[in-house]
Amino acid sequence: MNNSMINSSVSMHSLQQKLDILSNNIANVNTNGFKKKEASFEDVLTNVQAQPEGFRSQGRFSPLGFNQGWGSRLVQIQTNLAQGPxxxxxxxxxxxxxxxxxxxxxxxxxxxxxxxxxxxxxxxxxxxxxxxxxxxxxxxxxxxxxxxxxxxxxxxxxxxxxxxxxxxxxxxxxxxxxxxxxxxxxxxxxxxxxxxxxxxxxxxxxxxxxxxxxxxxxxxxxxxxxxxxxxxxxxxxxxxxxxxxxQSNVTLSDEMTDLVIVQRALQLNSRAITSSDQMMGMANNLRA
Structure with missing residues (x-):
């Protein structure tokens, strides 16, 4: 559960940076000669966790184990110099x-x-x-x-x-x-x-x-x-x-679409933190 909270918190930090970039692009949609910014992300770290041999079943072709991520981080902010109208x-x-x-x-x-x-x-x-x-x-x-x-x-x-x-x-x-x-x-x-x-x-x-x-x-x-x-x-x-x-090369419809996607990703990660907190609370309240 701690892993899920760490993963979500790291990802939310990157999503907040993406949100700042989108808001700056939208604010300059009417600025002459403005060039929009684009963000690049990468995984912070990915671990492969082993699974017990009992998980191997007949007909399974994938190897035992599952990938565990630790969120993503902002790598670079690039300027898109595409011609504006x-x-x-x-x-x-x-x-x-x-x-x-x-x-x-x-x-x-x-x-x-x-x-x-x-x-x-x-x-x-x-x-x-x-x-x-x-x-x-x-x-x-x-x-x-x-x-x-x-x-x-x-x-x-x-x-x-x-x-x-x-x-x-x-x-x-x-x-x-x-x-x-x-x-x-x-x-x-x-x-x-x-x-x-x-x-x-x-x-x-x-x-x-x-x-x-x-x-x-x-x-x-x-x-x-x-x-x-x-x-x-x-x-x-x-x-x-x-x-x-x-004119600015910012397309408002594209930025608004990305804005909705980022907001939904933030909502997903925040709910993951809430779910992990609730599960930790239930485990803490268990009595022998």
Whole structure:
């Protein structure tokens, strides 16, 4: 009976983690560029218990013994980078990525001396805006004010009075709104990276991904591939669409189905604990 209680308690802990993942997916069903999380589980330990020879009966082909499990545990939380539905917005600063790519943004953090430093992070959310840069122009940022990184490693500046037009490879051309006949000027190129190993990216919140601490340049190349604006071909193609936004790839019906399954599994394990407790109580109340 103690074995059943241990098995159920361990399994309930894993199911609670699965429940947290599902609730996070459901909460972000309307978040632009959100990628759902998927959990992988494995058995903690399985023992083979022997059975008496008396259990062997005529016609039995299976060997004597039975498997006794000790619950399951969460092994890994993976990010599903499947393409989400793309919705037209008509906004010039909205961008959707087609393919397994990410935008690179600059995140401000404090170093060990308390000085602000910028570190790269990556996102699929292409809802950008033009923020005044203090020099009479604007700079392309996220809604939270983080700079969008160009292929040269610098923020992308857009002069006032120019309309940005972005090509599929991320190249930005500026058209003079006062003189439509004037030739466009090149404003920069949005940096795009292709995800090679999404399971190694860390979710740091606010729809951002980062690399593990202490990673080397060679290890980074095995996780993220710098496209330098090259769109690629075939299955590896990564391109931009201006005036569109990628929606979350969470399917609410699938998440609700998994939610019901997890809730029923939690109910089953909780009843197993209750049954074991009742049986232990009956054995404790027996009198010789």
């Amino acid at each position: 793309i919705q037209s917005t008509g906004n010039l600063t909205d961008f959707a990525i087609q393919g397994e790519g990410l935008f690179e943004v600059s995140v401000s953090k404090l170093d060990e001396n308390g000085n602000p430093v910028f570190q790269p992070a990556w996102t699929r959310n292409g809802a950008f805006s033009l923020t005044p840069d203090g020099n009479g122009g604007t700079v392309l940022t996220t809604k939270e004010g983080r700079f969008i990184t160009g292929t040269d490693g610098n923020p992308i500046h857009v002069p006032v009075g120019y309309r940005p037009s972005v090509e599929k490879d991320g190249t930005i051309q500026g058209y003079n709104e006062q003189d439509p006949a004037a030739a466009p000027i090149r404003l920069g190129q949005i940096k795009l990276v292709r995800v090679v190993r999404p399971q190694l990216l860390e979710d740091v919140g606010e729809n951002l991904y980062a690399l593990p601490a202490g990673i080397t340049a060679e290890e980074k190349a095995n996780i993220l591939q710098d496209l330098n604006g090259v769109a690629g071909t075939g299955a590896n193609r990564v391109s931009l669409m201006q005036g569109f936004l990628e």
